[in-house]
Amino acid sequence: MGVLDTAMADTYQIIVLGVHEMRYEDQVTAASLQGLANRTRPSMYLDYGIYDDPQSRKTNEEFLSEELWRDKFREAVGPQDQLNLAAYGSIYPLEKREIGSLEEAVRHFLPLIRGLVVWDPKQEDSINIAVMMSGLDSVLPVSPDHLDWAERFGLPIEQDLRGRWPDRVATYVWALKNLFSRCAPGKVACIEPGWHRPEFVDYVVKERIFTYALSSKGSSQSFKRGFDLLLLCLGGPAWLRNIIYNTGLFQRLKQIFLKAMSTDPEVGLVVAIQKEVALQPGATIFGWHTDRDDEFSFMALLSVNGLRLVPAHLAANFSFHSALPASVPLKQRHVQESEVVLDQEKTYLTFTYSDGDQLMLMNTAQLGGWRRPERGLVPFNWEMQPLLAELAPALLGLYYNSLTPNDCLVAGPSGAGYIIPPLHDNLPDYLVRSAETCEKADINVITSYYPDPPEKVIKQHLQAPPNIIGFLSGYFFLQAKPVRYGGGKVFLCNAWPHLSRVRDSSEEVMVGIKSLVDVPARTPRFIAVHLFAYRTTVTDVYNLVRTLDPDQVRVVRADEFLLLAKKHYAGKQRPE
Numbered sequence: 001m002g003v004l005d006t007a008m009a010d011t012y013q014i015i016v017l018g019v020h021e022m023r024y025e026d027q028v029t030a031a032s033l034q035g036l037a038n039r040t041r042p043s044m045y046l047d048y049g050i051y052d053d054p055q056s057r058k059t060n061e062e063f064l065s066e067e068l069w070r071d072k073f074r075e076a077v078g079p080q081d082q083l084n085l086a087a088y089g090s091i092y093p094l095e096k097r098e099i100g101s102l103e104e105a106v107r108h109f110l111p112l113i114r115g116l117v118v119w120d121p122k123q124e125d126s127i128n129i130a131v132m133m134s135g136l137d138s139v140l141p142v143s144p145d146h147l148d149w150a151e152r153f154g155l156p157i158e159q160d161l162r163g164r165w166p167d168r169v170a171t172y173v174w175a176l177k178n179l180f181s182r183c184a185p186g187k188v189a190c191i192e193p194g195w196h197r198p199e200f201v202d203y204v205v206k207e208r209i210f211t212y213a214l215s216s217k218g219s220s221q222s223f224k225r226g227f228d229l230l231l232l233c234l235g236g237p238a239w240l241r242n243i244i245y246n247t248g249l250f251q252r253l254k255q256i257f258l259k260a261m262s263t264d265p266e267v268g269l270v271v272a273i274q275k276e277v278a279l280q281p282g283a284t285i286f287g288w289h290t291d292r293d294d295e296f297s298f299m300a301l302l303s304v305n306g307l308r309l310v311p312a313h314l315a316a317n318f319s320f321h322s323a324l325p326a327s328v329p330l331k332q333r334h335v336q337e338s339e340v341v342l343d344q345e346k347t348y349l350t351f352t353y354s355d356g357d358q359l360m361l362m363n364t365a366q367l368g369g370w371r372r373p374e375r376g377l378v379p380f381n382w383e384m385q386p387l388l389a390e391l392a393p394a395l396l397g398l399y400y401n402s403l404t405p406n407d408c409l410v411a412g413p414s415g416a417g418y419i420i421p422p423l424h425d426n427l428p429d430y431l432v433r434s435a436e437t438c439e440k441a442d443i444n445v446i447t448s449y450y451p452d453p454p455e456k457v458i459k460q461h462l463q464a465p466p467n468i469i470g471f472l473s474g475y476f477f478l479q480a481k482p483v484r485y486g487g488g489k490v491f492l493c494n495a496w497p498h499l500s501r502v503r504d505s506s507e508e509v510m511v512g513i514k515s516l517v518d519v520p521a522r523t524p525r526f527i528a529v530h531l532f533a534y535r536t537t538v539t540d541v542y543n544l545v546r547t548l549d550p551d552q553v554r555v556v557r558a559d560e561f562l563l564l565a566k567k568h569y570a571g572k573q574r575p576e
Helices: 024-037 066-077 080-089 102-108 126-137 149-153 168-178 201-207 221-235 238-246 249-261 265-277 295-304 359-363 393-400 427-440 455-462 506-518 538-545 558-569
Strands: 012-018 044-047 094-099 115-118 139-142 157-160 187-190 210-212 284-287 308-311 347-353 380-384 407-411 445-448 470-473 483-486 489-493 525-531 553-555
Touching: 012 102, 024 044, 024 102, 024 126, 024 139, 024 201, 044 080, 080 094, 080 393, 094 102, 102 149, 115 126, 126 139, 126 157, 126 168, 126 201, 126 210, 168 210, 168 265, 187 265, 210 265, 221 238, 221 249, 221 295, 238 249, 238 455, 249 265, 249 295, 265 295, 295 308, 308 359, 347 558, 359 393, 380 393, 407 558, 427 455, 445 558, 455 483, 455 489, 470 558, 483 558, 489 525, 489 558, 506 525, 506 538, 525 558
Parallel strands: 012 044, 012 094, 115 139, 115 157, 187 210, 187 284, 284 308, 347 380, 347 525, 347 553, 380 407, 407 445, 445 470, 470 489
Antiparallel strands: 483 489
């Protein structure tokens, strides 16, 4: 989509429906209706209220406790959907009308609905089937509680899914055979009905995306052996990993552990679906893992199969965000190499805020961080999802419209979509596509997920297209903190945190960083910090920076940081 010309734009007539007090089942129906309504132009917006319910927050609850949420984030986040809509209203010609009920919304958009599809409450995965049918056939998914809508609205019951399938695997086997070929190519979503988070359903319906909720983690001995082999490729001794990757052995091992893990029926079906999706260039999975597996298993399998993840399970109104054009050019001011002056006596420090690849972070103004008064008072790097330049430029435009000189937008892990780089089926192609997408978003720095990859993987990063100036590697580090220079780029591992410190409180984090800075060391020194979004804020960083000696420590943006490191390490065969 292009950039909005407000002088030429028609007024957008928007129906606004509050869903925060609705039960989950009705929220699914509302989100599906929204996807149909926003298919050609922005027409419907949902207000999910404040992110307050611990049960609904449970996908992040291990990180974001109730106490921490109330004390540190709630006020800053606020009613995110209302705030986003207000921001759009100040830019776009919107005419909003609030309505009081789901039934009223259905009646308003009735011409778009061909009929009803009834899911099976006893087989919750049938909700995903109903949602897919909604996108493909313009039917409205409903629970059996709303069978009376057939008569009330004059809508036929096109599909009744009750009693159709005996279990989860049979449900998605049927879907793969009967629905997959009609869905959008190169896209798939994993949305767990058990999370009771319907926010991204609207986008799935709008874009006709194949959707499942299958675990990537099996329990059979064969699966465990295959997974152990995968872990050896990823976390074994450095010398062994270098042999595996340098000799091309990884591709052969990959087939062995995929075959082993596929002996589990549910995991095998995941592999089959992902392999079909991966036939398309830039294959993408949206959503998150199920409640029966974990992030690492989920990420490992999709990376091996050549997909990239857009974490989207908590992200509301994306059918609306994606239907609007960008309000401003997606441009930020970059520090130029000619501006950079290296002081050999300085310690250089840069802070990167995590998890911006997650659409919920983008949708909540970086957990409210973007609205904090300290933003702009200190150099700070904000992870962004660069794919929003293609998926939802209007939302990305809200950030570019309010940039300060100290804000540096960088690509979240591991570029255009989250992957585990050493495990990805075609890392060079992924890096090229990431660079192309980053160029659309005017981003030139990428945070790479894995802290200590094999040398071949580092070299592949250094061969990325020239619009990428470097990489800050590692959400955390384990043992090694590599720095490599080549091809005019720096690959530098974050110096904080160690894995054991990821769950530290913000107070502990600030003390740890201060201690790291104060340790006597040879200069110039480059310390990159990766801040965990569910613990630390830009306010914490601002307060820390005020305590640092500016004669010894200089805090800089990521682009300046990497250009300074480049000046230092250029010409060194093996940077220290």
